[in-house]
Amino acid sequence: MQRGESPLAWVIVDLDTSLCYETSLIVLTTCRVVSVLAPKETDLSDLSGPSGPRSCVCDWPLEAIDGAQAQEQGSLGRLELCGPGGPLHLWRYTIGRSSLVHRFVQQLGQMRRPDRSASASAGQMAMVNCPSCGVVLAAEQGVCPECQSANGKRAGTSLWRLFEIAKPWKWQVLLGFLLMVASTNANLIPPYLTRPIINNVLEPALRDPAHYGFHQAWWYLFGLLGAASLAWTVTWARNRAVASASERISAELRHRTYQHLHTLSLEYYGGKRTGDLISRISSDTDRICYFLTIYLLNFADDVLTLLFTSVLLLFIDPPLAAATLIPLPFIAYLVHRARNKMRRGFAFSSKAWSEMMSVLADTIPGIRVVKAFAQERREVERFQKVNQGVIAANDRVNKTWAIFEPTISLLTNFGLLIVWAVGCWRVIHGPVRVGDLVVFITLISRFYGRMDAMSRFVAAVQRAGASTQRLFAILDRVPSVAEPIRPVHRERLEGQVEFRGVGFHYGTRPVLQDLDLSIAAGEMIGLVGPSGSGKSTLVNLVCRFYDVTAGAILVDGVDIRSFRLEDYRRHIGIVLQEPFLFYGTIAENIAYGRPEATRQEIIVAAKAARAHEFILRLPDAYDSLVGERGQFLSGGERQRISIARALLIDPRILILDEATSSVDTETEREIQLALNNLIQGRTTIAIAHRLSTLHRADRLVVVERGRIVEVGPHRELLASGGTYARLYHAQFEGQMSARSDGAGSILEEERL
Amino acid sequence: MEGFGRFTLDRAPRGGLVLVAADGCRIEGVVPVRPFPVSGPATMVVLCDSHGHELLCIDDLRTLDAATQQLVSDELAHREFVPVVTRVEQVYADTDPSEWQIETDRGRTSFLMNDDDTDVRRLGPHQILLCDTHGIRYLIPDIRELDAASRRILDRYV
Numbered sequence: 078m079q080r081g082e083s084p085l086a087w088v089i090v091d092l093d094t095s096l097c098y099e100t101s102l103i104v105l106t107t108c109r110v111v112s113v114l115a116p117k118e119t120d121l122s123d124l125s126g127p128s129g130p131r132s133c134v135c136d137w138p139l140e141a142i143d144g145a146q147a148q149e150q151g152s153l154g155r156l157e158l159c160g161p162g163g164p165l166h167l168w169r170y171t172i173g174r175s176s177l178v179h180r181f182v183q184q185l186g187q188m189r190r191p192d193r194s195a196s197a198s199a200g201q202m203a204m205v206n207c208p209s210c211g212v213v214l215a216a217e218q219g220v221c222p223e224c225q226s227a228n229g230k231r232a233g234t235s236l237w238r239l240f241e242i243a244k245p246w247k248w249q250v251l252l253g254f255l256l257m258v259a260s261t262n263a264n265l266i267p268p269y270l271t272r273p274i275i276n277n278v279l280e281p282a283l284r285d286p287a288h289y290g291f292h293q294a295w296w297y298l299f300g301l302l303g304a305a306s307l308a309w310t311v312t313w314a315r316n317r318a319v320a321s322a323s324e325r326i327s328a329e330l331r332h333r334t335y336q337h338l339h340t341l342s343l344e345y346y347g348g349k350r351t352g353d354l355i356s357r358i359s360s361d362t363d364r365i366c367y368f369l370t371i372y373l374l375n376f377a378d379d380v381l382t383l384l385f386t387s388v389l390l391l392f393i394d395p396p397l398a399a400a401t402l403i404p405l406p407f408i409a410y411l412v413h414r415a416r417n418k419m420r421r422g423f424a425f426s427s428k429a430w431s432e433m434m435s436v437l438a439d440t441i442p443g444i445r446v447v448k449a450f451a452q453e454r455r456e457v458e459r460f461q462k463v464n465q466g467v468i469a470a471n472d473r474v475n476k477t478w479a480i481f482e483p484t485i486s487l488l489t490n491f492g493l494l495i496v497w498a499v500g501c502w503r504v505i506h507g508p509v510r511v512g513d514l515v516v517f518i519t520l521i522s523r524f525y526g527r528m529d530a531m532s533r534f535v536a537a538v539q540r541a542g543a544s545t546q547r548l549f550a551i552l553d554r555v556p557s558v559a560e561p562i563r564p565v566h567r568e569r570l571e572g573q574v575e576f577r578g579v580g581f582h583y584g585t586r587p588v589l590q591d592l593d594l595s596i597a598a599g600e601m602i603g604l605v606g607p608s609g610s611g612k613s614t615l616v617n618l619v620c621r622f623y624d625v626t627a628g629a630i631l632v633d634g635v636d637i638r639s640f641r642l643e644d645y646r647r648h649i650g651i652v653l654q655e656p657f658l659f660y661g662t663i664a665e666n667i668a669y670g671r672p673e674a675t676r677q678e679i680i681v682a683a684k685a686a687r688a689h690e691f692i693l694r695l696p697d698a699y700d701s702l703v704g705e706r707g708q709f710l711s712g713g714e715r716q717r718i719s720i721a722r723a724l725l726i727d728p729r730i731l732i733l734d735e736a737t738s739s740v741d742t743e744t745e746r747e748i749q750l751a752l753n754n755l756i757q758g759r760t761t762i763a764i765a766h767r768l769s770t771l772h773r774a775d776r777l778v779v780v781e782r783g784r785i786v787e788v789g790p791h792r793e794l795l796a797s798g799g800t801y802a803r804l805y806h807a808q809f810e811g812q813m814s815a816r817s818d819g820a821g822s823i824l825e826e827e828r829l
Numbered sequence: 830m831e832g833f834g835r836f837t838l839d840r841a842p843r844g845g846l847v848l849v850a851a852d853g854c855r856i857e858g859v860v861p862v863r864p865f866p867v868s869g870p871a872t873m874v875v876l877c878d879s880h881g882h883e884l885l886c887i888d889d890l891r892t893l894d895a896a897t898q899q900l901v902s903d904e905l906a907h908r909e910f911v912p913v914v915t916r917v918e919q920v921y922a923d924t925d926p927s928e929w930q931i932e933t934d935r936g937r938t939s940f941l942m943n944d945d946d947t948d949v950r951r952l953g954p955h956q957i958l959l960c961d962t963h964g965i966r967y968l969i970p971d972i973r974e975l976d977a978a979s980r981r982i983l984d985r986y987v
Contacts (some may be wrong), residue, residue, distance in 0.1 A: 664865065674867055677888065684883075693862050694881050696964060700867035702947070
């Protein structure tokens with residue numbers, strides 16, 4: 078590095094010109110652009126240091142560079158460095174790098190044209206976004222701390238991570254554990270008492286009936302009664318303590334997962350099926366709770382019993398104890414071997430089950446489409462197919478299970494046989510008395526009986542492990558639309574919106590490219606274009622349902638990623654094509670965005686949305702219940718309720734996403750009147766297929782294949798004879814011919 | 830109460846109300862509607878014309894003079910039928926729809942209920958509304974005031 082030279086920006090590209098994987102580092106310094114070829118990505122940290130090994134391929138002085146261009150096509154991108162005489166160099170990269178490459182290009186552009194608002198560029202230079210989640214970072218940070226810690230967390234086994242969740246209830250868990258030790262001991266007293274009954278009462282009584290009678294057994298019988306009562310009390314307390322703790326832990330897990338789910342962007346939901354997410358939150362957490370209360374508790378109990386039993390047996394007769402405990406390691410080995418097989422099986426069966434749930438969640442809400450297309454038979458077949466999948470997956474588990482369980486029984490019987498054999502020999506030839514042998518048999522058969530349950534623990538661990546893993550998969554997901562580290566706070570927004578070189582990829586598919594647009598506060602913009610041209614994506618970006626992959630969206634001159642999401646979205650009202658009404662009353666639905674609104678405010682909003690009068694005609698007026706999809710209301714009525722909902726929050730920026738396209742023309746006019754009240758004095762971005770609905774727009778923006786092709790007021794665009802004029806004529810002629818075919822009366826006023 | 834200035838209400842000879850505005854303009858067939866019949870205070874009333882268009886909204890009935898208040902309340906009472914449940918005698922829940930036998934302030938009755946989940950509506954911590962298959966509603970103003978047997982039956986639903 079030369080004197081006075083310092084690096085300003087860098088980017089790593091991962092392909093060479095023949096599209097083979099090869100990493101090179103491109104650095105922008107104060108006086109040149111340097112490209113370094115690196116053998117491995119891991120070495121790059123050394124290269125950036127002043128004394129690191131370097132194999133400098135080439136460099137270009139800044140004066141010789143005109144600028145750089147980055148372009149993506151499919152999953153590939155090309156970065157071209159241009160000089161006055163033509164292209165200087167070409168790099169290729171995979172799509173994952175595109176946001177970094179674009180940022181680099183931007184920074185290079187600012188270096189070449191420093192006149193372009195110096196303050197803005199200084200701000201831009203200092204701001205770097207985390208490549209994985211998009212959070213605005215300090216200049217030196219490569220990856221934001223959130224993403225880093227999430228990667229580290231994955232290493233641990235998922236079940237252990239439950240401890241982290243259980244922390245608030247640690248005293249309760251500890252109490253449960255202590256009670257468990259107590260109850261295990263209490264349960265060991267009765268078998269131990271059989272020893273003196275046989276040795277001190279029964280055996281002498283058989284030998285010498287004259288001197289020994291029933292009265293000698295009394296004390297032992299009282300002891301047994303006492304032990305039983307004690308065991309009952311302690312076990313009851315243990316069950317209470319453990320059940321209440323585990324219930325809370327699983328509720329916390331449910332709460333956290335659900336909460337986290339709400340921080341994830343729409344991108345996440347786009348790739349997930351509803352049924353799957355629902356089953357993760359409901360049945361997986363339930364399974365974990367069941368595991369904690371039933372299986373884990375019993376297993377811990379069994380392990381403690383084994384420990385105490387072993388001590389007791391060794392204390393009575395060490396050789397016999399040794400014979401009793403020998404088969405144990407063998408069984409443990411068998412359990413361990415089965416574990417691996419069971420794990421995969423349970424994951425399969427859980428997956429098959431949730432696939433079946435997904436089919437249900439898919440078809441039952443879409444039942445009208447199914448019936449309309451007479452696809453019942455196919456849907457039943459589809460369900461049957463996944464149902465067969467459940468059978469297949471469970472068959473696999475059952476097959477392993479079928480051999481596993483009887484093998485353990487067999488080993489149990491072998492174990493008992495050894496105890497009987499060695500025991501008999503020791504009683505006849507040695508110091509062991511009948512009472513001792515009975516204690517052995519009672520304790521060990523009780524223990525072997527539990528061996529069965531202990532082996533079931535393997536399955537339970539796998540099941541619960543799979544469930545925890547599925548839950549943590551959600552919890553570990555870093556929101557791709559993330560909260561900024563140092564949020565900018567604005568009490569009030571004016572509503573001036575600016576798109577600056579905005580690009581967006583959905584997966585590897587570029588949806589928007591190089592979009593520049595400035596919308597004044599209070600202006601109404603109509604977005605026009607064929608479907609799939611990126612209109613909806615554009616408004617989704619304004620809402621921050623997704624984040625841009627290149628460029629920035631600024632509201633009142635501030636990058637929207639610098640606002641806290643909640644603060645920002647409070648200023649945005651949205652009316653969708655399919656209004657979603659939640660289960661609740663109409664008043665609750667209108668006040669959804671501002672639950673504290675007074676009844677008067679709700680009525681005012683409903684009046685402005687022209688919904689007041691039809692609401693009054695309902696039997697319960699504003700207290701009428703509407704279902705999940707608002708069944709008993711018509712499409713137009715639902716839409717007007719959703720307009721009232723948007724009006725009530727008094728947003729600065731309003732998004733109308735095909736708000737009137739699912740209703741008839743009459744209803745549309747009614748909705749249009751409601752919308753006119755809504756857009757008053759707000760920045761409005763409206764998408765509409767029916768161009769007549771955009772007649773109030775100040776400017777129309779025509780989007781085609783992810784780019785803006787025309788901008789201007791209706792008349793101007795019509796006169797210019799471009800894309801808009803084509804669209805307009807096509808639609809208008811369609812309407813004309815439809816009308817003359819129909820009633821024959823053409824309404825002149827329908828024209829714009 | 831915008832638009833009409835001082836107004837008076839009269840009973841129309843053929844039922845319903847007549848609204849006389851300050852300028853002497855008469856509107857017949859006026860119907861009082863409560864916008865929040867379930868959750869809201871009883872004092873908020875909207876007066877509509879015979880086509881269902883709103884004439885004026887009275888935020889608080891008590892701001893009107895006593896005679897008008899009485900007139901509106903009477904008219905509302907004519908139009909509203911929500912028996913108050915005093916005792917739940919029996920519920921046959923094995924069948925769907927379930928059959929309820931209750932005692933109300935208007936006498937004993939029985940009705941069918943479609944869906945126990947949505948037709949037993951909880952309005953407040955102790956207030957419950959039952960809704961039968963015809964949309965007739967039965968109010969339980971305070972569940973704590975019912976006898977123990979009724980409460981035991983209702984416990985299954987709330």
